[in-house]
Amino acid sequence: MLRCDGDRVVIVGGGIAGALLAKTLQNHADVVLIDPKEYFEIPWVNVRAKLDPTVVERTVIPHADYLTDAKVVTAKAVGVDDSVVLTSIGRTVGYDFLVIATGRTCTRPQSRPERLEMFHRDKDRIAAASSVLIIGGGPIGVELAAEIIMDSPDKRVTLVHGGPRLLMVMSPRASAKALEWLRSKNVTVLLDQTIDVDLAGTGDGHDGQRDFTTSAGETVSADCHFVCTGRPVASGWLRGTFLGEYIDAEGRLVVDEHLRVGRLKNVFAIGDITDVPEAKQGYLAQRHAMVVSRNLRLLLRSAGPEHKLHRYKASKAAITVTLGRRDAVSELPFMSLVGHIPGVVKPRDLYVSRTRRMMGIKGSRNGES
Known part of the structure; x- marks a missing residue:
């Protein structure tokens, strides 16, 4: 079991939201990312990649390329209680703060x-x-x-x-x-x-x-x-756990204005799995990640007062x-x-360069910037 010492943040799901959150928190907390894949991908480029696979050389990015000070557990999360996440490889991971970022059900190869x-x-x-x-x-x-x-x-x-x-x-x-x-x-x-x-x-x-x-x-x-x-929301693994009561009729986790799940103080959710009333888009999931990143840094520093926590406002953006x-x-x-x-x-490179900069990745595997 991975034990925690008060500042462990466990992020379940290494998609566009979970990956960004792990990246922004890795120098502020003991971060563990649980993901069945060894990489994250920029999902809005995948359609174009079906006709031009060369673009995914820059958009399918190993977690190791941007997580220099975080642990990665390559497995599915299959259960959770109020202090521990259970994985598909039998490993348990303790947490002080938990973030659910599992998005929608999707079968992807590990490598x-x-x-x-x-x-x-x-x-x-x-x-x-x-x-x-x-x-x-x-x-x-x-x-x-x-x-x-x-x-x-x-x-x-x-x-x-x-x-x-x-x-x-x-x-x-x-x-x-x-x-x-x-x-x-x-x-x-x-x-x-x-x-x-x-x-x-x-x-x-x-x-x-x-x-x-x-x-x-x-x-x-x-x-x-x-x-x-x-595709269905990937919340099935949460049913039957203490988080099951916070799943709505569409399978989404009910969150408050700080993106915390229900009434829980140390459990957050970001991305498509949330019940935030807005279009489910990648760049909005990134906004979720940044709000939770700021809130967790506040809580990790001082368990700060509620009024200082950042609020997320549902977007009606373009x-x-x-x-x-x-x-x-x-x-x-x-x-x-x-x-x-x-x-x-929506630029011709579909925000690939901007997203790579957000993740701290300056170059690419084929030498492009």
Whole structure:
């Protein structure tokens, strides 16, 4: 067991939020990051990486590259009580402060090389296909359809979405603009229709022309397919623990204005697992991490008074969905935009350089800055 001496912060989950929190706290506390992967990744680049795997050389980053003074336990968290986290390798980790940052359920390989290989396989699958089916019309599905059709205008791309409009996290006006853009590029969009994901499979290892039947009885033929529907919140491991009472109907942890879980003084949550009423986006998860980092530093220094703790205010900031490398649809507080202008809101490198700087990583593995 890893024992604690009063300043142990255990962070469960090494995604974009958990990784940033561990990085910012490592010189202020005894930090332990529990994560089943040996790396974190910049998730909003993953769609582009399916067509250009070279970008993930800079976006799939070993924890060891930025955690110089923290411990990493490569395992899943499978249980927790009021002082200890139990891991899938049988190791227990004691804590003084606990931060839950497990996000959504997602199967990823443990090693970085295996993860990079997944992107190369996706590129090969898309290159070999003359027709591609995308299941799910949220931001990921829309961005993937746009990337494929802009990279290969001759491919037949079909997007099937179960809702009445695309991009339900955005306004109807923004949804309409995205739909118009996709159809102008000859992407077939089928709304209010679903495809049984269990029958379709995940898309890995099931290539070759297949016929898929939608809930409306339409047949879609495709050489390869990608499932881009929403994933469940990764809170199942908390049910049956003392934190289970703070899980809401959607599986999210109920947090207060300081991002503490329920009424607990030493347990925080950040990222997609929280019930903060805002769009679940990576840069907002980073904001969660920075607020909790500041609060933990206050508590570690002096167990300071409540009124000094920083508050997190739910954001209604701009949402931008890229449409290939040049265009985007952006929803700003008072308008929706589509075309080249929103590309300024979300730079062409998709904030990779900025995120690497936040993590203290100055160079890259291929020599770029």
